[in-house]
Amino acid sequence: MLDQEFSSDIAVVTGGAAGLGREISLALALSGAKVLALDVDLVGLEETKAIAAESGGEVIILQCDVADSEKVKEAFKYVEKEFGLCTIMVAAAGIALYTEYLAMGEKEMDRAIAVNLKGPLLCAQESLRHMEKAGRGNIIFISSVQAVMSLFGCVVYAATKAGLIAAARTLSLETGKMGVRVNTISPGTIDTPMLARDLASMNREEASKFLEKVKAANVLGRIGKPSEIADAVKYLSSSKASYVTGIDLRVDAGFTALKVI
Ligand SMILES: NC(=O)c1ccc[n+]([C@@H]2O[C@H](COP(=O)([O-])OP(=O)(O)OC[C@H]3O[C@@H](n4cnc5c(N)ncnc54)[C@H](O)[C@@H]3O)[C@@H](O)[C@H]2O)c1
Numbered sequence: 615m616l617d618q619e620f621s622s623d624i625a626v627v628t629g630g631a632a633g634l635g636r637e638i639s640l641a642l643a644l645s646g647a648k649v650l651a652l653d654v655d656l657v658g659l660e661e662t663k664a665i666a667a668e669s670g671g672e673v674i675i676l677q678c679d680v681a682d683s684e685k686v687k688e689a690f691k692y693v694e695k696e697f698g699l700c701t702i703m704v705a706a707a708g709i710a711l712y713t714e715y716l717a718m719g720e721k722e723m724d725r726a727i728a729v730n731l732k733g734p735l736l737c738a739q740e741s742l743r744h745m746e747k748a749g750r751g752n753i754i755f756i757s758s759v760q761a762v763m764s765l766f767g768c769v770v771y772a773a774t775k776a777g778l779i780a781a782a783r784t785l786s787l788e789t790g791k792m793g794v795r796v797n798t799i800s801p802g803t804i805d806t807p808m809l810a811r812d813l814a815s816m817n818r819e820e821a822s823k824f825l826e827k828v829k830a831a832n833v834l835g836r837i838g839k840p841s842e843i844a845d846a847v848k849y850l851s852s853s854k855a856s857y858v859t860g861i862d863l864r865v866d867a868g869f870t871a872l873k874v875i
Contacts, residue, residue, distance in 0.1 A: 617644070617645050617646065618645070618646040619645040619646060619848070619852060620642055620645045620646045620647035620702070620848075620851065620852075621646035621647070622701075623642070623646075623647040623648070623701045623702050623851070624647065624648045624650075624693065624697050624698050624699060624700050624701055624702070625639075625642045625647045625648070625649045625650070625700070625701070625702035625703070625704065625851075626649075626650050626652065626689070626690070626693060626700050626702070626703050626704070626737065626741060627639045627642065627649060627650070627651050627652070627703075627704045627706060628651075628652045628653070628678075628680050628704070628705050628706055628707035628733065628734070628737055629652075629653055629680075629705075629706035629707030629708060629756075630649075630651020630652060630653050630659060630662055630673065630675065630706070631651070631653035631654075631655035631656075631657075631658025631659045631661070631662055632653070632655065632658045632662075632806065632807045633706075633804075633806030633807050633808055633840060634706045634756060634801070634804065634806055634840050634843050634844070635651065635653065635704075635706035635707060636651070636658070636661075636662045636665070636840070637840035637841055637843065637844045638704050638706055638843070638844045638847050639651040639662055639666070639673045640662070640665060640666055640669065640671065640673065640844070641841070641844035641845070641847065641848055642702065642704075642844075642847070642848070642851070643666050643671040643672060643673050644666075644669060644670075644671045645848065647702065648672075648674070648697050648698075649666075649672075649673045649674065650673075650674045650675070650676060650689070650692075650693055650697070650700075651663075651673050651674070651675050651676070652675075652676050652677075652678040652680065652689055652707070653675075653677065653678070653707065654677065654678070654679050654707075656675075656677045659675035659676075659677065660675065662675065663675050674697075676689055676692065679733075680705070680707045680729060680733030680734070680736065680737060681725070681728035681729050681732055681733045681736075683736050686733075686736045686737055686740055687740060689740075690737075690740035690741065690743070690744065693744070694744060699744040699745070699747055699748040700741045700744040700745065700748075700751070701744070701745060701748055701750060701751045701752070702751065702752050702754075702851050703737055703738065703741035703745075703751070703752070703753045703754070704754045704756070704847055704851075705733065705734035705737050705738070705753075705754070705755045705756060705778075706756040707729060707733060707734075708729060708730045708756065708774075708808075709725070709726060709729050709730065710771055710808050710811075710812070711726050711767075711768065711770055711771045712765075712766075712767040712768060712771075712812070713767055713770075714766075714767055715767075715769045715770075718769070718770065722770075723770050726770045726771060726774060727770065727773075727774055730771065730774035730775065730778075731774040731777045731778065731781075734755045734778055734781075735781060738753050738755070738781075738785060738796070741753060742785075742789065742792075742794065745789070745792060745793075745794045746792050746794070749792065749793050750792075750793040750794065751789075751792075751793070751794040751795075752794070752795050752796075752797075752850060752851045753782070753785070753789070753794065753795070753796040753797075754796075754797055754798065754799060754847055754850055754851065755778040755779075755781070755782050755797075755798045755799075756778075756798070756799055756801065756843070757775045757776075757778045757779050757782075757798040757799065757800045757862060758771075758772075758775040758800055758801060759800050759801070759802050759864065759866045759869050759870055760772045760775050761775040761776040761778070761779050761800060761862075762776070762800075762870060763869070763870055775800075778798055779798050779800070779862045782796045782797060782798045782860070782862070783796075783860045783861075783862075786859045786860035787860070789859075790859060795850070795855070795856075795858065795859035796859060796860065797850050797855075797858060797859060797860065797861050797862070797863060798861075798862045798863070799843060799846050799847065799850070799862075799863045799864075799865055800862055800863070800864045800865070800866060800870075801838060801843050801865050801866065802832055802838055802864075802865065802866030802867050802869040802870075803828045803832075803837050803838060803869070804837065804838040804839070804840055804842070804843060805837050805838065805839060805840065806840055809837070812824075813825070825837070830874070831869055831872065831874060832866060832867035832868050832869040832872060833867060833868030833869075833871065833872050834867035834868060835867075836867065838865065838866075838867060842865060843865055846863055846865045850863065
């Protein structure tokens with residue numbers, strides 16, 4: 615359904631070719647925002663664009679590696695030239711890594727840090743230049759419950775996600791006077807291609823046991839839907855959250871509240 619809640623906003627969403635970034639792009643576009651989705655995956659971006667069009671909305675797409683500072687600068691210059699100042703920036707692009715730490719190579723480590731931490735920071739810096747001129751804006755990083763609760767094999771992933779929470783909290787101090795709010799969202803386990811890839815690396819029995827464990831590890835007993843994260847993005851970007859900045863919003867069905875014994 616089309617509404618006009620964000621009709622005066624220009625949103626840049628990273629990771630818009632799949633999963634959470636796609637859902638967030640579609641949700642903002644169908645609520646009236648002009649949305650530019652960035653991703654390395656051009657085929658996925660084209661799919662997002664087509665889904666938006668089928669639903670009566672529009673998502674503009676641009677291939678961009680968020681770890682490449684020149685590409686990120688170009689993307690935001692393109693936004694300003696073609697559409698105007700970005701007022702919502704959602705950093706959802708990310709890569710998951712499950713590697714035992716002693717086996718992790720430096721290249722793998724550098725890439726995870728570049729995509730998951732440096733990428734959102736670069737996008738935040740470029741979007742902030744727009745928001746300072748606009749005198750308002752919202753920056754949202756998609757972190758993870760892994761920032762505070764860890765699975766084996768996730769040292770670097772968890773570090774990048776915890777880094778995003780610290781970065782957003784600290785950035786919010788500098789941006790308050792500009793009318794810019796900065797927050798993170800920490801999803802629990804959400805049904806996206808990222809989860810599907812994790813499951814595909816297991817045999818059927820392991821995958822089914824894993825899913826049962828995931829469901830039992832949160833108090834609602836189910837896996838989350840991408841739309842439940844998009845709704846949180848819409849809330850934080852809206853005037854309903856006008857007094858909310860510097861927080862981490864956990865959308866995890868109580869995963870971090872439940873002590874499993
Ligand atoms: N799905 C979950 O359960 C879950 C839980 C907690 C946090 N998260 C976080 O949410 C975000 C989105 O996850 P998802 O589940 O939708 O993953 P996904 O793999 O389904 O989608 C991620 C998207 O990011 C893109 N991407 C990867 N590297 C990129 C780069 N360098 N530049 C631009 N785009 C790039 C991919 O091409 C893909 O389209 C990630 O940051 C992830 O860490 C996901």
